Amino acid sequence: MKPSVEQIENLLALKRDERPEEGYWQDFLCEFHHRQREEATAKSGLANLTDRISTWLSDLGPSKWAYGAGLAYATVTVAFFLTPRGAEIHNGPTTPVNYQVVPAPAPTVEQLEELDLSPSTQGSAGEQVF
């Protein structure tokens, strides 16, 4: 006998009361805050770097445009030389093809055999009689 759908549902409903073990959420919160702090530190490190770069750029004054233009020119030049020119055609490995030229059997012997060279007919095969 199979359990009815209602019985299955009742059995599943018992799982609503499942809880993690005692004290789980306190540990969870500690770890959560620890992770958040670490992430904030990492972010602030990145933010510091960005700040320092922007400060350095602003300290440069009008010459920053010259530096910027030079950097852009260098980037374009490097990109130009590094860009591949069209697609290269790569030949795949060659597959040896076994073409064997079978020489036709030389018919010479047969032709000779076919010729009637007996003394009685001598001279009748291909010989001109004058």
Next chain:
Amino acid sequence: MFRQSRPPDPDQDLVTRAQQGDTRAFDALILKYGDKLYGLVYNMTSHKEDTHDLLQDIFARAYQSLGKFKGKSTFYTWIYQIAINMTLNFLKKRKRRTGISLSDPDTNVQQDPSMVDTTHEANPEQQSSINELQIKLNEALKKLSDPHRMVVTMFDIQGIPHAEIAKVLKVSEGTVRSRLHYAHLQLQSALQESWNERF
């Protein structure tokens, strides 16, 4: 949760404080909804460590995105949606990474006492039968596909109505009912033997 014409969000105050940087307010939200989300994630992953890590990620994502929460739904609906999306993504990645399917044998969940309810009053013999059935049920649940397991978890375990499940999973209500029907048939078949022995 998940009502069409809903009353004001009961968490509005905590959410506002958390948005203003009050970490204690967010802690209160974690403590308030942690058990529900734990149930969702654990019933889907069947793995304690994965559940823990995933919950950390879910709450971290919610905390980082709190500024984007405009109160169009309740906070619980919002974070539940985050949890579902992240859990389904995690399961996909886990399968790709390790080739583990939930239908593969795994002894974690079915032997886990925390997954077996012991709070209901019953005589010891009856309780033992229920516990054994729960273990079989956990095994059977693990054999369901992710979409089927998700609707069973949401409807039967978490008590969310069909229409809301459809909305959250972005499928039709008919699809939800169909998945639920198929999943129940699977569970019925899986429990048949144990049911015959016990009852």
